[in-house]
Amino acid sequence: MKVADLLEQRRKNWQELEWLCERTQMRRKKNVPPAMLSRFASLYRAACADLALADSYQLPPNTVAYLHRLVGRAHNQLYRSRDFNYHAWGQMLLVDAPRRIFNDRCVQLSFVAFWGIFILSAFLAYSKDLWPAYAEHVLTEAKIEELETNFAEPIKGRDPQLNFIMAGFYIRNNTGIGLKSFAGGILVIPGMIISIFNAAFLGASFGYMARPDVPQGHNFLHFVTAHGPFELTAIVLSSGAGLRIGISWLSTGGLTRESSLRKTAVDAMPIMGAAIGLFFLAALIEGFLSPSSAPYWIKAVVSILSSGLLMFYFVVLGFPRRGDVF
Amino acid sequence: MVAERTGFANNLLAVSLFFPVPPAAPGAWMTTKSAHIDTTVEIVTPENIAFHYQVAGPFRRLPAFMLDLLIRAGLYTFFMIVFGLAGAFTSMAGIMWGATMIIWFLLDWFYGGIFETWMNGQTPGKWVLGIRVLSIDGQPINGIQAIMRNIMRTLDMMPVFTCILGLVAMSLNRRFQRIGDIVCGTIVVVEERKWLTGVAKMDDLRVAQLSNYIPADYQVSRTLAKTLAAYVDRRRFFSIPRRREVARHLAEPLLVQFGFPLDTSYDLLLCALYYRTFVADRSNDERIATEFGASPFTPAALADATTQAAQNPFDIAPTQTGS
Numbered sequence: 001m002k003v004a005d006l007l008e009q010r011r012k013n014w015q016e017l018e019w020l021c022e023r024t025q026m027r028r029k030k031n032v033p034p035a036m037l038s039r040f041a042s043l044y045r046a047a048c049a050d051l052a053l054a055d056s057y058q059l060p061p062n063t064v065a066y067l068h069r070l071v072g073r074a075h076n077q078l079y080r081s082r083d084f085n086y087h088a089w090g091q092m093l094l095v096d097a098p099r100r101i102f103n104d105r106c107v108q109l110s111f112v113a114f115w116g117i118f119i120l121s122a123f124l125a126y127s128k129d130l131w132p133a134y135a136e137h138v139l140t141e142a143k144i145e146e147l148e149t150n151f152a153e154p155i156k157g158r159d160p161q162l163n164f165i166m167a168g169f170y171i172r173n174n175t176g177i178g179l180k181s182f183a184g185g186i187l188v189i190p191g192m193i194i195s196i197f198n199a200a201f202l203g204a205s206f207g208y209m210a211r212p213d214v215p216q217g218h219n220f221l222h223f224v225t226a227h228g229p230f231e232l233t234a235i236v237l238s239s240g241a242g243l244r245i246g247i248s249w250l251s252t253g254g255l256t257r258e259s260s261l262r263k264t265a266v267d268a269m270p271i272m273g274a275a276i277g278l279f280f281l282a283a284l285i286e287g288f289l290s291p292s293s294a295p296y297w298i299k300a301v302v303s304i305l306s307s308g309l310l311m312f313y314f315v316v317l318g319f320p321r322r323g324d325v326f
Numbered sequence: 327m328v329a330e331r332t333g334f335a336n337n338l339l340a341v342s343l344f345f346p347v348p349p350a351a352p353g354a355w356m357t358t359k360s361a362h363i364d365t366t367v368e369i370v371t372p373e374n375i376a377f378h379y380q381v382a383g384p385f386r387r388l389p390a391f392m393l394d395l396l397i398r399a400g401l402y403t404f405f406m407i408v409f410g411l412a413g414a415f416t417s418m419a420g421i422m423w424g425a426t427m428i429i430w431f432l433l434d435w436f437y438g439g440i441f442e443t444w445m446n447g448q449t450p451g452k453w454v455l456g457i458r459v460l461s462i463d464g465q466p467i468n469g470i471q472a473i474m475r476n477i478m479r480t481l482d483m484m485p486v487f488t489c490i491l492g493l494v495a496m497s498l499n500r501r502f503q504r505i506g507d508i509v510c511g512t513i514v515v516v517e518e519r520k521w522l523t524g525v526a527k528m529d530d531l532r533v534a535q536l537s538n539y540i541p542a543d544y545q546v547s548r549t550l551a552k553t554l555a556a557y558v559d560r561r562r563f564f565s566i567p568r569r570r571e572v573a574r575h576l577a578e579p580l581l582v583q584f585g586f587p588l589d590t591s592y593d594l595l596l597c598a599l600y601y602r603t604f605v606a607d608r609s610n611d612e613r614i615a616t617e618f619g620a621s622p623f624t625p626a627a628l629a630d631a632t633t634q635a636a637q638n639p640f641d642i643a644p645t646q647t648g649s
Contacts, residue, residue: 003604004525014522048375058548060555060604062523068378069520075371076458076517080446081466161420168427172434179435183481186505245509262511269470272477287424 006057010050014067017043017074024077044074093277094317097270102318106247107240107271114199114236121203126210138204147205151216155223157293167287174231175279178238182272185242188250195239202232226289226299229307230282237275241268274313281306367501367513369464379464379515382457383502384493387514393451398433405429438476443469456518462501462511471510478506525604526558528597536598537606541584546603554600561593569593 020040024032032040050057051067059067101107125135135144181198185191209220248264249257289302366378406426413422441449447459447467459467459475482492482504492504501513528534546554553576561569570592577592586595 002606007525011522018519048373051377052375055548058546058551058603060525060559061552062555062559066520066522069518071375071377072369072379072515073517073519075369075377075464076446076460076466079466081443081472082468084443084469159420161418164420164424165427166424168424168431172427172431175431176434179477180480183478184484186478186481186509258508258511261509265474265509266470269474 003058003060007059007063010046013043013046014050014070017047018070021073021077029080040074040077044071044078047071047074089273092270093273097274098313098318099320100267100271100318101237101240101274102314103320104240104244104271106244107237110195110240110243111236114195114232114239117196117199118203118206118232121200122207122210125204125207128211135204135208138200139208143205144208147209147220148214148216151209151219151223154219155291155293158291163288163291166291167283170283170286171280174234174283175276178234178275178279179272181235182238182242182268182275185239185244185246186249188243188246191239191242191246195235195243198235198239222296222299223290225296226302226306227282227285229303229310230278230285233310234275234278234282237271237278241271241275244268244271365502367462367515371464379460379513379517381502382514382516384496386455386457386516387502388489390449390451390455390457393454394437394449397450398437401437402430402433435477436473438479439469439473442467442472442476447472452514456516457514458517459512459514462513467510467512471512475506475510475512478509479504481505523559526600528601528605530597532594533597533601534606536590536594537602539584539586540598540602544584546599550599551603554596554603557596558600561597566593 017040020036020043023036024040047067047070050059051064051071054064054067121134121138124131125138139147181191181194184194206224208214209217211217245261245264245268248260252260255263285302285306289299365381365383367381368376368378370376409422409426409429413419416422438449442452442459445453448457452458459472461467461471479492482495483489484491492506495505495508496502499508501507503513507513557572557576561572564572573592573596577590577595578588580595580599581588581590581592
């Protein structure tokens, strides 16, 4: 059979397949009628067969190009991305994430580095003998001024409407910072510098405010105690997950750099998911409880409870089970 | 990272195992760089079908992103107005503004991820520009890939929203992947409609006629068939001397081989060969030949007789220029 006749014969099928692609494009899969589905399937098979035999049919190149596009389009309608698997999210956050966090060297490193630098920096800022100008160096005068004016008033609670706005703001702002440090982690060095700077800065603020001669220190502690554990842990987790991805293309464990990156990105996702969850919890506490007039012991209890919860999450849920492979 | 097939595909696969070779294991999509020097990738599906995609470059992806930015801004403004009004009328302004903040956060970080999962690898901007995100092996992307590659965009846009990192990454690999794409193993492909152009129509009767003189045992090879198709597809953009020049290399040896007069038009010969390969139906041709009743080898006389030299598509009398 000559090509011209063949094309004339097939043209109708191909055009129908194209029309079906258009029709199924905007529909969810359950809304596609079965008759249309089976028609689509047989037309797709026919087009695939035509493409596979294009060489022996001696189809002209522009027809082959057309067929490539057509089969590609139909293939994308046939194999579709799945909806989010919400069930798997629970599994990811409660089972995968804690075990990965417990076992992940990068998260451990980031944890040790963050808290080490935090405590060291807090101590240097607190002590006036070791390095008297340390707090001024790290925090700068302007920042100290700002901290002192912000916490000049004792915390007496505020308009509940404002609490909602601030909770929304903390979710947006803090989670955004966490996600940025996660993404920046790929470029190991900048990610590390940012984490170290964050730890030093936060440590210095805590140390400075804890000085006995800073009158605002009491208000500061009143504010930060309740949400501190969740927020600081979330920062550690997101920079640790970023570092994990960054390390993966430096030390590939025998894979190519690209596939090592790809594999690790999937592993790091649960950790980042846990960090986002913690940022949300921290933002709610920071928005509602921290600025409230509740007595300090309630905030301290919340702080202790949340630390205990984190311990449970990391150690009890995360303790390696037999047969775990990470 | 092997995404499972969708249920939609599974239904079809049950009836679509039509190839004699056993299908490869699920997830056996493979992608290789095609032989062309071009921005295409070849994808081999488990059904053993290989087809080509054109990879989308930055100049198609940037407008899509800009469009998405606009849509995002529009959505944000919409929600701000709705929640703002709701807050103003219900004295719950705080909750409403808090919700607006959260929506702002979600739009910033998860707009792309959510749409790419729900719309099968497309955001509204990508849909307008006709591009789609796929895994590098041609499979649809899954939710994790979609979310991740959109979170990684902050890195691609560094430093300070200039997109330099992303552009450098794109230029360093053959599939135009930005850093987010490399991390998630995704590519962005062009998915547009291409119009089906059939076989070229040969209106000139001499083509059919000359094709009858071509020896019946002459087999047109596959590469020659491709060359002929490419030539005939493009010859309408060439001037007559240019056609001569292009067709000459192929036609001269063929004229000798077929024993045709050497002053036969080169262009006419290639068209006749094309006609015989792709269109000809012998019985029909003989009828044409008898109706036309003249020899194609007397071209100069014909050109005079029809007095349509101006519209004549073929270079009839080979002028004896210096060459």
